[in-house]
Amino acid sequence: MSVGVRQLTVLGEFRPHGIVAEALDGKPAPGEDAEAEDRFDYFLFDPDITGDRDESLFEDHPFPTSSSPFNHSDHEIFIRGNRVIWSAGSRIEKRYSSPTSVLMACWCHMESIAEALLCVLQIDSLSIYSSSGEVGSIPLPYSIGAIWSLPLGLLLQKETDGNQPMHVSYSSSSSLLNTRDLSRPNKEFLSSQIASNLFGPYDHAIKGDGVDGASHLILKHPLEEPQVTYVEERGKLAIMKDFDERIIWTSDIIPLMSSYHKGKMKHSIWLLEVAHPESEIVTASRTVEEVLDAPSSKLFSFRRIWQGTCSQCAASEVFMATDVDGVPIICFLLQEQKLLLAVRILVDEMMGDVPVDFRPHTSWTIHAIAAVPVVVTRPRVQVGHLPFHDIVVLTSDNSLLLYSGKQCLCRYVLPCGLGRSAVFNDMVPTESVAIYNDLKITGVADPVRGRINVIVDNGQMFRCALRRNPSSSLANDCITAMAEGLHSSFYNYFIISLWGDGDSSYLSRTDSHFDLEWGSLKNVLIGICQKCGSGFQNAPLESYDTSWNFLINSKFHKNYHQRSSFTGLSFSTIHNTGLFEPSAGCIKAGEHQETSFYSQLLMGALDALHALYECLKLDNLRKHDLTLLVDLLCYIAISLGETSYVDHYIRDFPCVTPDIATAHVSPSPRSPPCLLRWLEKCLQYGCKSEHVNDLPDMVCKDKCSAVSWARKIVAFFSLLLGAERNERKLSSGVYCDIANGSAITPEELTVLAMVAERFGLQHLDLLPAGVSLPLRHALDKCRESPPTDWPAAAYVLIGREDLAMGCLGFSRKLNELESRTYLNLISICTPYVLPLKPVTIPSSVCDLMQSDYMKIEEIGSLDDPFEDGMEHMINSSTKLRYGRDLRLNEVRRLLCSSRPVAIQTPVNPSASDQELQQHQLWNLAQRTSALPFGRGAFTLATTHTLLTEALVVPRLVFSGRLPAQQNATVNLDPNVRNISELGSWPEFHNGVAAGLRLAPFQGKMSRTWIQYNKPEEPSAIHAGVLLALGLHGHLRVLTITDVYRYLSQEHDNTTVGVLLGMAASHRGTMHPAISKMLYLHIPSRHPSSFPELELPTLLQSAALLAVGLLYEGSAHPLTMKILLGEIGRRSGGDNVPEREGYAVAAGSALGLVALGRGKDAPGFMESFIDRLFQYIGCKEGHNKQCLIKDTIDEHNRNVGQVMDGSQINIDVTAPGATLALALIFLKTECETIASRLSIPATHFDLQYVRPDFIMLRIIARNLIMWNSVQPSRDWIESQIPEIVKMRISRMRDETADNGFDAEALVQAYVNIVAGACVSLGLKFAGSRNGDAQELLYDYAVYVLNEIKSVSGKMSNSLPKGLSEFVSRGTLETCLHLIVLSLSVVMAGSGHLQTFRLLRFLRSRGSVDGHVNYGIQMAVSLSIGFLFLGGGMQTFSTANSAIAALLITLYPRLPTGPNDNRCHLQAFRHLYAIAAESRWVQTVDVDTGLPVYAPLEVTVAETQNFAETSLCEVTPCILPERAVLKTVRVCGPRYWPQVIHLTPEEKPWWRSFERNNPFSGGILYIKRKVGVCSYVDDPTGCQSLLSRAIHKVSAVPCQSSPDGTVCDGSKPTEFKVDQLVGTFSADPSLIAFAQFCCDSTWNTRQDPFTHSLLESDADFQDFCSQVLLECVSKDRPALLQVYLSFYIFIGSMWEQVKFGYLHFNDSIFLSSLKIAIAYNDAFVRGRLTSPRGAIMQPTFIESLGRRVEEMLNFSRELRVNLVGYLGGKWPHEQGDKTAAILLSWYLQWFGIPHPHLVKSALVKVKPETMRSSAVPLLSMLLPRTRTSALSEIHKMLSS
DSSP: OOOEEEEOEEEEEOOOHHHHHHHHHOOOOOOSOHHHHHOOEEEEEOGGGGTOSOGGGGOSSSSOOTTSSSOOOOEEEEEETTEEEEEETTEEEEEEEOSSOEEEEEEEOOTTOOSOEEEEEESSEEEEEETTSOEEEEEOSSOEEEEEEETTEEEEEEOSSSSSOOOOOOOTTSHHHHOOOOOOOOOOOOOHHHHHTTTSTTHHHHTSHHHHHOSEEEEOSTTSOOEEEEEEETTEEEEOOOTTEEEEEEOSSSSEEEEEETTTTEEEEEEEEEEOTTSOEEOSSOOHHHHHTSSOOOEEEEEEEEEEEEOSSOOSEEEEEEOTTSOEEEEEEETTTTEEEEEEEEEEEOSTTOEEEEEEEEEEEEEOSEEEEEOOSOTTOEETTEEOOEEEEEOTTSOEEEEETTEEEEEEEOOSOGGGSOOOTTSBOOOOSGGGTTOOEEEEEEEETTEEEEEETTSOEEEEEOSOSOSOHHHHHHHHHHHHHSOHHHHHHHHHHHHHOTTOHHHHOTTOOHHHHHHHHHHHHHHHHHHHHHHHHHSOSOOOOOHHHHHHTSHHHHHHHHHOSOOOOOHHHHHHHTSOOOOGGGHHHHHHHHHHHHHHHHHHHHHHHHHHHHHHTTOGGGHHHHHHHHHHHHHHHHHHTOHHHHHHHHHHOTTSOHHHHTOOOOOOSOOOOOHHHHHHHHHHHOSOGGGGGGSOGGGGSTTOGGGHHHHHHHHHHHHHTTOOEETTEETTSOBOOOOSSOOOSHHHHHHHHHHHTTOOHHHHTTSOHHHHHHHHHHHHHHHSSOOTTOOHHHHHHTTOHHHHHHHHTOOSSOOHHHHHHHHHHHHTSOGGGSOSSOOOOOOSHHHHHHTTGGGSOOSSOTTOOOOOSOGGGOSHHHHHHHTTSOHHHHHHHHTOOSSOEEOOOOSSOOHHHHHHHHHHHHHHHHHHHHHHHHHHHHTTTOBOOOTTSOOOOOOOOOOEEEGGGTTEEEOOOTTTSOGGGGTHHHHHHHHHHHHHTBOOOSSOOOHHHHHHTOOSSOOHHHHHHHHHHHHTTGGGGOOHHHHHHHHTTOOHHHHHHHHHHHHHHTTTSOOHHHHHHHHHTOGGGSOTTSOOOOOOHHHHHHHHHHHHHHTTTOOOHHHHHHHHHHHTOOOOTTOGGGHHHHHHHHHHHHHHHTTTOTTTSOTTHHHHHHHHHHHHTOSOOSSHHHHHHHHHHHTOSSOOSSOOOSSOOHHHHHHHHHHHHHHHTTTOOOHHHHHHSOOOOSHHHHHHSOHHHHHHHHHHHHHHTGGGOOSSHHHHHHTSOHHHHHHHHTTTOTTSOOOSOHHHHHHHHHHHHHHHHHHHHHHTTTTOOHHHHHHHHHHHHHHHHHHSOOSSOOOTTSOOOGGGTSOHHHHHHHHHHHHHHHHHHTTTTOOHHHHHHHHHHHHHHTTOTTOOHHHHHHHHHHHHHHTGGGGTOEEOOSHHHHHHHHHHTOSOOOSSTTOOSSSOGGGGGTHHHHEEOOEEEEEETTTOOBOOOEEEEEEOOOSSSOOEEEEEESSEEOOOTTTEEEEEEOSSSBOOEEEEOOOOSOOOOOTTOTTOTTTTTEEEEOBOTTOOOTTTOSSSOGGGGGGGHHHHHHSOOOBOTTSOBOOTTOTTSOOHHHHHHHHOOOHHHHHHHHHHSSTTGGGSOOHHHHHHSTTOTTHHHHHHHHHHHHHHHTOTTHHHHHHHHHHHHHHHHHHHHHOOOOOSOOHHHHHHHHHHHHHHHHHTTSSOOTTOOSSOHHHHHHHHHHHHHHHTTOSTHHHHHHHHHTTOOGGGGTOHHHHHHHHHHHHHHTOOOHHHHHHHHHHSOHHHHHSOOHHHHHHHSTTSOHHHHHHHHHHHHO
């Protein structure tokens, strides 16, 4: 057979794109080593290696064409010096730079890592880069010469000497080009900090004898150490130490390696195996036990499976290809011998595709000077994991030949008009044409699939494509089907005929088109048919008694043929090669054998192409291909005498060519498989094995790409109808993958199979309408309540994109694996469900807020140049929550401190008025200085900042404006007031508020950004920012050097901010460096030899509390002892007034260290408790004198000028000790400790204990007895001692004995009530508990009325007239503590009643001089807490949160901005630690907009409350994680969604956590079609209009008397598309309503469509009813199905009645029969769904009746049926219409082939024919309908 000549498709002149990229970037000038700088290497590779290309993107169509998956651009790795450039075409993917020169690079897959890793070898290290950008460096303590990729990891080849590593060229034969992307489970790996110290723990192992002596190592994982490899010799394992065994090739698909031994001068092929531990291992200095005790238990050994003959040098190229029978071959290009040596490697497989053993079989050679592997002849065929590779060989005479195995197929030449060839984007266009006419090919290189680089004699290199994939998808599918269906010898003959025939013009021309390609393929097969036919005619089927025939027909030959994978040569090949000379006696035997060969080839081709034919019938877009293929199949079937096949094809396409159909041959017993018939039977009788004959054999083969579309459909139907599973194989005989996830029903299992098989919604539209119905039924049934553990793709498939988004849990920074998952989701979405416009889906709450806040107008004046730090607070989310009022606007006004405040004065002020102005301005300045507290809470974590922008801090403006004097500005007079008080700490709080505004970052904040915002001179503002950043955890990025620079400024505010911020960022870590820094600021802990430091007490207080934060919850004994001593430390220096604040800080720190550990703390806790009670002043205690003495002795030094006595100053120590006890025993329910914190029960005790200490004791007792706190007035009354209650109730009784101290009783009463209210606030913090809110509000109003009577509901049971016995300052403090507690309970709720109260208190303070700075601070904090984080934050009740809140709410309010005596004001910001973002916003997944939605929240049972279900409307705040059980999206407008949670004592999920069930505060929901959102339709009235949609569309647009059509835009006329548009944004529904349901339908039709539907006057009503059905049941995809069936039936009627030829096939009837079978299965209960059938059963039944009426309408049908049973088709007389009608009749009624009918009639006795033989015929022909059998009986009886 002649070898054809083909032209190469020249894509352009090749030039590495890395050079182009360097030129564009500006290549640096060469340095000293200019020669080394000019050297570069590169290699091209398939993007499949990196997983860069998502396979699902190319499976949108079930039959991939040449334009989609195979013509993607090549990827390139370019290496020059220390630079690595990864490019894809002209696009740069990544750039890498190394500290040293790069020696070698390769892609590799490692254990448990899904993505590919780029391994870059350098002189002393190995750098590993992931495709997602992560980088790690592994130091190499030994010299590595080369690295190679293997399936099990990276193979490292050590150098003989440790100085100069060997440089390996980047040849195309190396593993750099043959890497493939193998799927492995994903596992994140590699952080540079860990990887850089990777070998630290293994130094002893690396320096061991085994590693040092080994020549080859293997690296399985970047975080593991390289392991030595072993070599198997005579059944024993020894460490591989042969440094002369140089690796020249490895495969990363199968564990094979090739090497060349320099000493022996031999090539070897090695198999890498995992050695068994019991194998005997021989080492130089290590025993077997030492090896087995190594860190890794796996031992990797190499076993030599082949060794070649002597060769002077190593092979220049080594690669893997595939022989004609699919056996892999390893090719060695021996340059000196100019030979290509090929070694066949037999693979023994077990357990699927897992290779078990490899062994060499045979070898052969081809003359060649260059060779590369390519994918040409079988592009879609894989042998296991290996693609089918052919070989391109360049011979010594410069001929470029294509080989399949050792069979030469064709010769390639360069085109003459080379300059006119197509040019790729990354190629350099050719400039000349004439000079290329005589070019000779001198080399080939860089193969990637079907593309190679061709080197010509003038030194140029061209990128060329071998003509591989036909543009005709049908020709491509046929070639693939025959490659997978034919035996290798038959396909080899076919491919030789196809490629060797010079008439195959489509292979030789670059501009070939569809007809040429299909015609060439068809001519080859017809030629084979003609040879088969001539053989039949010329050679009778006789048997010759020859030795050859005896051998061929023997059982030995059959068994050998089945066992051996080597098929041998075909008859024609043997005959042409002249291997034997047949005698004259066996010439006829040769002719017979040749004929048998052709017939077997055609039989296999018929089976393969028939399977493809049945597969194409399941694709609506391949109807034209079916008409072409059926012509060829008829020809082949007639050549083989398969009349049943011919009849099958003519039934499908009655208009087949008449001369083919007229051929008469003897009937064949074989019945052709029919997929549509199998699907119908499966619906009728279930998935049974007896129906397997209707499945083509290729469909049941695994990994058969040509019919994978059919295999998927069969698998889905099998699972849906009860097929059993045995791993991947189903009882129906097909293979199917199942995605991970739970499945109880067959429908759920079917959905998981569709996901695993990458079957998307757009694929459903490709199926015939009837075939898609059962699959749509499965999706529809699972839509309501799918399992919660499904993958995201499954949720998208069933139309629940809301669950898919929640499953993915999008973060702000998606890595590449997540982005590929997102692309996969998009790929399985049906086109008409995707939004028409791109919608930005918010990834977090802050994104949702930031998306539109810039569009909101400023509050106040639009031209206000001042920023108040709250510009971003009004956005779409807050509008949705507070949109009905101006609550947030009012909050912003109340907390604004950047504008002058208004002062009400007369128009013409006098001197006294000016003094009044200064007085008012001073009071307002006090209030302004306290506003940052509230603003910080209000804006807490509400915005992000760009790391390239400076943080903007709003100004504090203490000036005023005079509205009566045209807003003239007035400033404070420094001569009247001390303005310096307003400078330092207010600015500090202002900086804290600005810093708290930043939301916690998902990653680390940039250290550079913090330094960028650092001012040149220390400032209080930046100090506050540092504290805020520390509270958010951002100061972790600062180094100790940075901290030292801050502390060296000796700025008190900065020091406070750094100490507290660093401790808060490292909270609970006990970081030693931070601990040293903190203790440095506690002079009492300095050694005696340490120089004395003058540190302000406030710095020491801050350091003490910072120690508590750093050691939080650790119960560190030494730290506890130190802090206990600090509580009672005597004053140092003259800072006596600040001693109480110091003791409070020490007590709070002690409580934090042992937080909640009172019962499980170490044994010394008892003595600690006694000392704490000593500090409190309780009478109980043990070893009192000893403890006092210890205290005095311990603090003898560092005393100042003020001397204390030997007794403990309880006024100083009691508050701190009380806080310490409260926190140590928090929630422990320890009655012993609580009882010792006694409340004075006698009048003497009331005199003995300060009233504010009583408040602290009440708070401490209730924190300890946590569960006893109840939100009721009785509980508060129970906190009051009887003596106080009795005396308070008798205060107004004139007859009572007034001989008691009323003032002491009243002060105790108000402090007890305030303490109980604070306890309530802490217990129900952030809970929005209604009882607690109402109770606290009542007490706040009660105390307020005691101060000054105001309008409000008063309780008669509470005592009156308290203001007569207690100072107003005490009442004010208690009032604002109660208000603070109320705000803590209602934190983040924006409760309107509470807000009104707070606004009144703030306005009251503006004119009342009794309200000082502390009171204003409390009001400001209360407002901030009520709107915490703009309503998106609330407080937690975890131990750490309660501790932070207790320190924040410490009931000693400052008197001025600089008052830090009793409590450091910086501690008031610790509430940020207690804040949690439990806010949830529902977002419509289709529009990306926030919407209202009702939620049913279930709270788990607690000690005081039973399990409760709450109803919330989003946006809302959820309960704490400790009690949250389920969150359910309820209501009729949105699809239900349930989030099941496990209540656990853990903090709320952070927004960037991967397991966050609420995706950073976003809950995606999906609105049902037919309803409006709650924003557009709050009452639900509009949704009712959907029920009247048919009435709206039924009102036609009436014409006016003058004949003109009325204007459709009038308001009185309804538009159906507008109505539908209010219910759904689905473009398909709106387009359908516009085109099919509009009253002007008939005026817009083209003539053909108008004639088609002219007889159907009810078409518009039908469309309206269908639209109503789809809208009301949310099934828009059924529009296509309904309309398809309607058009089919209408066209049938036109064709039957008028003879119009609309359809020339009958496949749609088979689809309708499947739809009827589905309806019947649903009616009989074989398929069920709570939502009912996917289509109206009455509609489907009416279609069936309509078809039967039409088929019975024709009178000529009976005559044609009689002719058909006699062997004649009507089209033989040229009547195509009659032939089509007959085919419809045969298909619909299931009449079998005529010879089956005749055989059935023969079995029926003639006597029976006289009576009714229909029952007997129905038994013999069970698939034929009774009506048809009756008609046959009538015809034959007459």
